[in-house]
Amino acid sequence: xxxxxxxxxxxxxKPETNxxxxxxxxxxxxxxxxxxxxxxxxxxxxxxxxxPNPDGxxxxxxxxxxxxxxxxxxxxxxxxAELRLSGNYAQQRSIDExxxxxxxxxxxxxxxxxxxxxxxxxxxxxxxxxYIADRQREPGDARxxxxxxxxxxxxxxxxxxxxxxxxxxxxxxxxxxxxxEPSPAPGLIPDDLPLAPREWRFELSYLL
Numbered sequence: 001x002x003x004x005x006x007x008x009x010x011x012x013x014k015p016e017t018n019x020x021x022x023x024x025x026x027x028x029x030x031x032x033x034x035x036x037x038x039x040x041x042x043x044x045x046x047x048x049x050x051x052p053n054p055d056g057x058x059x060x061x062x063x064x065x066x067x068x069x070x071x072x073x074x075x076x077x078x079x080x081a082e083l084r085l086s087g088n089y090a091q092q093r094s095i096d097e098x099x100x101x102x103x104x105x106x107x108x109x110x111x112x113x114x115x116x117x118x119x120x121x122x123x124x125x126x127x128x129x130x131y132i133a134d135r136q137r138e139p140g141d142a143r144x145x146x147x148x149x150x151x152x153x154x155x156x157x158x159x160x161x162x163x164x165x166x167x168x169x170x171x172x173x174x175x176x177x178x179x180x181e182p183s184p185a186p187g188l189i190p191d192d193l194p195l196a197p198r199e200w201r202f203e204l205s206y207l208l
Contacts, residue, residue: 007050008059016062017045032078040092041069066103068094087113096139104138105182126155132179141185146192149179164207172199 020042027035044066050058070092077085090110094103111131118124131150137143155170173179173196180192 006057008053008057010060013048013060014046014062016047019043019045034076036072036074038072039069040071041067043067063098065097066094067097068092068103082118084116085114086116087111099139101139102136104136104141106135107132108134108136122158122160124157126153126157128153135182137182138185143185143190146180146182147178149177151175151177151179151195166203166205166207168201168203168205170201170203172201173197 020040022038022040024039025037027037029035046062047064047066048060049063051061051063052058070090072088072090074088075086079085088111091108092106093108094106095101096103109131110133112129114126114128116124116126129150129152131148133148135146135148137145151172152174153170153172154174155168157166157168159166176198179195181195183189183192
């Protein structure tokens with residue numbers, strides 16, 4: 001940052017490094033049920049951060065390390081010729097080794113569920129649920145913990161077999177949840193970053 005008098009650049013910076021190990025299992029339980037499990041661990045070094053100077057400015061430095069681990073489990077079930085159910089659950093935790101506290105902002109728990117229902121020939125109704133929970137603040141951020149949220153989306157889709165035309169009508173964030181992602185602190189957005197409220201979409205497509 002050449003012309004920024006507060007956040008100063010540093011030509012001696014090294015790149016951050018991230019070493020990760022992942023172990024994956026896939027199980028085809030039956031012809032209609034599949035389960036997957038992923039385990040992971042990572043270690044980050046030389047994290048890029050702006051370190052405060054005595055004059056109130058800050059200079060970019062390779063300062064900090066963190067590590068984390070977690071898992072994700074996924075299940076897909078073809079409940080019938082017209083219905084597919086799927087979903088996954090992920091859990092993770094990351095620790096800042098300088099403070100020995102949660103690094104913050106990332107959810108410790110994430111649930112995703114989806115149902116695809118072909119209720120009529122060439123017509124499908126898709127429903128998905130997204131649930132984000134247990135996000136901690138960054139070390140030193142005194143604001144209350146950010147609230148959990150869940151959103152539900154619906155999509156009605158039509159695709160004619162004898163035509164290249166398709167149409168879809170969807171509602172995002174069906175129940176108009178007050179969903180927010182964490183903002184930096186200190187900053188000018190103290191109430192975090194709001195995600196989109198209820199949103200209606202119409203889509204018309206043509207395959208060339």
